[in-house]
Amino acid sequence: MxxxxxxxxxxxxHGTVTVLQDGCPIEVTTMRKEGTYRDHRHPDAVSFTRDIRxxxxxxxxxxxxxxxxxxxx
Numbered sequence: 001m002x003x004x005x006x007x008x009x010x011x012x013x014h015g016t017v018t019v020l021q022d023g024c025p026i027e028v029t030t031m032r033k034e035g036t037y038r039d040h041r042h043p044d045a046v047s048f049t050r051d052i053r054x055x056x057x058x059x060x061x062x063x064x065x066x067x068x069x070x071x072x073x
Contacts, residue, residue, distance in 0.1 A: 004028075015048060031055035 001007045006020035015030030033054040034043035049055060052067055 014046070032058065034058050 001009070001017055004017075004019045008018040008020070008025075010016055010018045010027070011029075015032060017028055019026045019028050031049050031052055031054065032046050033049045033051075035045035035047075036043070038044055056067060
């Protein structure tokens with residue numbers, strides 16, 4: 001939250017905040033990884049990670065799985 005000027009803690013328990021950029025709300029979520037799926041639908045546990053690959057591996061192939069590095073692309 002310290003990295004952004006205008007932040008609303010909309011889902012802080014999940015690591016999600018809403019950043020207001022030029023009046024436009026943008027959701028930003030901390031990178032996460034999931035545990036096992038005993039019910040085959042919802043993870044038993046979710047924890048935060050610093051590894052972008054672990055976060056991207058758990059997401060479906062939509063804009064939710066997009067990442068950009070300013071030097072690597």
